[in-house]
Amino acid sequence: MEFDWVTFGLQAVNVLVLLAILRHFLFRPIVAIIAKRQEETEAAMDKAAKAQTEAEAAAEEARLAAAQTHDARADALSQAATEGEAQRKALISSAHKEATDIIEAARTQALQIKEDAVADTLRRARDLAEAIARRALSELPAPPDTALFATRLGKALDAMSKTARDGLFGGENLRIVSARALTAAELEGIRAVLTPLGVKDPGTEVDPDLIAGLDLRSSSGVVRNSLAHSLTQISEALHNDDRPGA
Amino acid sequence: MTDTPFTLIEAFRLWGQPISWTVLTTWGIMLFLGLGSALISRRLNVRPGRLQVFLELFVVTIEDQITSTLPGPPDRFRALIGTLFLFILTANWCSLIPGIDPPTAHLETDAALAGIVFVATIGFGIRSQGLGGYLRAFARPNWAMIPLNLIEQVTRILSLMVRLFGNVMSGVFVVGIVLSLAGLLVPIPLMALDLLTGAVQAYIFAILALVFIASAVEGAHSERTPSA
Numbered sequence: 001m002e003f004d005w006v007t008f009g010l011q012a013v014n015v016l017v018l019l020a021i022l023r024h025f026l027f028r029p030i031v032a033i034i035a036k037r038q039e040e041t042e043a044a045m046d047k048a049a050k051a052q053t054e055a056e057a058a059a060e061e062a063r064l065a066a067a068q069t070h071d072a073r074a075d076a077l078s079q080a081a082t083e084g085e086a087q088r089k090a091l092i093s094s095a096h097k098e099a100t101d102i103i104e105a106a107r108t109q110a111l112q113i114k115e116d117a118v119a120d121t122l123r124r125a126r127d128l129a130e131a132i133a134r135r136a137l138s139e140l141p142a143p144p145d146t147a148l149f150a151t152r153l154g155k156a157l158d159a160m161s162k163t164a165r166d167g168l169f170g171g172e173n174l175r176i177v178s179a180r181a182l183t184a185a186e187l188e189g190i191r192a193v194l195t196p197l198g199v200k201d202p203g204t205e206v207d208p209d210l211i212a213g214l215d216l217r218s219s220s221g222v223v224r225n226s227l228a229h230s231l232t233q234i235s236e237a238l239h240n241d242d243r244p245g246a
Numbered sequence: 247m248t249d250t251p252f253t254l255i256e257a258f259r260l261w262g263q264p265i266s267w268t269v270l271t272t273w274g275i276m277l278f279l280g281l282g283s284a285l286i287s288r289r290l291n292v293r294p295g296r297l298q299v300f301l302e303l304f305v306v307t308i309e310d311q312i313t314s315t316l317p318g319p320p321d322r323f324r325a326l327i328g329t330l331f332l333f334i335l336t337a338n339w340c341s342l343i344p345g346i347d348p349p350t351a352h353l354e355t356d357a358a359l360a361g362i363v364f365v366a367t368i369g370f371g372i373r374s375q376g377l378g379g380y381l382r383a384f385a386r387p388n389w390a391m392i393p394l395n396l397i398e399q400v401t402r403i404l405s406l407m408v409r410l411f412g413n414v415m416s417g418v419f420v421v422g423i424v425l426s427l428a429g430l431l432v433p434i435p436l437m438a439l440d441l442l443t444g445a446v447q448a449y450i451f452a453i454l455a456l457v458f459i460a461s462a463v464e465g466a467h468s469e470r471t472p473s474a
Binding site: 021026 | 263265269272275284291328330332333353357359361362
């Protein structure tokens with residue numbers, strides 16, 4: 001066995017050259033690419049972390065927005081409920097007022113209708129009573145007793161105060177008004193009743209509208225004592241009677 | 247080409263100097279590894295392919311071995327340890343090519359590798375501790391240990407060389423003998439075993455070189471020297 005120093009030296013140089021070659025063409029590029037990948041990975045991780053942070057921030061923002069939306073929705077619902085309740089109350093109040101007005105109008109209208117009906121009925125009753133009275137008196141076989149009306153006229157004059165009586169007697173054209181022409185006897189009977197009461201030389205006048213009875217009239221006033229006046233009073237009394245059911 | 251690893255066969259002469267087949271084979275290995283590395287390094291991408299993944303795994307494994315042995319960044323030792331491993335592995339596996347003897351089956355190649363490790367050990371030791379510090383490390387634990395430490399420096403390099411030479415040479419011998427005695431296909435299992443032996447020896451050589459350098463860098467020669 002021999003040891004070749006030339007081969008030993010060549011092999012040593014070969015290994016050193018191979019060391020340089022592999023250092024340049026193999027180890028450095030691979031280490032560089034590993035480092036580059038690590039840098040890119042770290043950059044990607046940083047980017048991912050940043051994206052995660054942004055995503056978390058966006059999620060938080062979205063959560064806040066959702067919460068705000070929820071609150072706004074709740075507020076809107078509450079406000080809508082409040083407004084709806086107010087509108088409902090307003091509508092109910094308006095409807096109630098309208099119904100009250102309608103009821104009041106209907107009641108007023110009904111009352112008016114009732115009053116009109118009552119008035120119409122009274123008017124018709126008065127007219128009917130007056131017509132009946134007139135017809136009854138006109139168809140009486142004998143005229144009413146003039147002395148009775150003269151007595152009532154005397155009582156009416158006697159019930160008046162002296163001032164009122166003097167005012168009546170002081171007027172011009174003092175006259176006795178009757179429904180028909182008086183006979184001399186009837187006129188004498190009437191004067192016999194009135195003269196003691198201060199009636200001096202009254203004139204006479206015929207007014208068929210009196211139906212029956214005697215009025216004492218002057219330019220200063222009148223004392224009514226006729227059946228027409230009584231019917232008028234009755235009619236006015238009936239007309240002015242506002243008792244329920246009248 | 248040759249019948250025994252103990253003799254070098256001249257392939258040709260260059261400037262009057264004989265160039266052996268061992269050197270020629272080594273150049274072939276250099277060409278293969280250099281071209282392969284150049285081609286691969288051109289195609290390196292951030293998104294690696296299978297071959298790139300394998301090479302990155304190889305580099306990362308070497309760095310892990312260095313980091314687990316030596317403190318600090320593995321940059322200074324990566325290329326040396328990686329080149330030793332790749333060259334020895336490729337050289338050992340050359341025996342699979344018919345007619346080619348592995349360069350590591352010749353003592354000159356192993357001696358050159360061991361010599362490089364020896365020089366690297368001294369160089370890294372002096373660089374890390376300074377010349378005085380490196381020399382003072384031989385006097386540990388006391389001055390009486392200087393001769394023993396010096397002898398250890400030489401013997402462990404010799405053991406590194408002889409271990410690689412003996413394993414690879416014996417494999418070549420066994421395969422050659424079995425091939426000559428039994429026939430063409432019989433040595434195949436032995437050749438497969440030779441593959442495993444070659445890989446293991448490459449790993450052992452590289453790791454021992456790393457440990458020797460680490461002991462020189464840390465100044466703890468005798469304590470860190472493993473027994474392989």
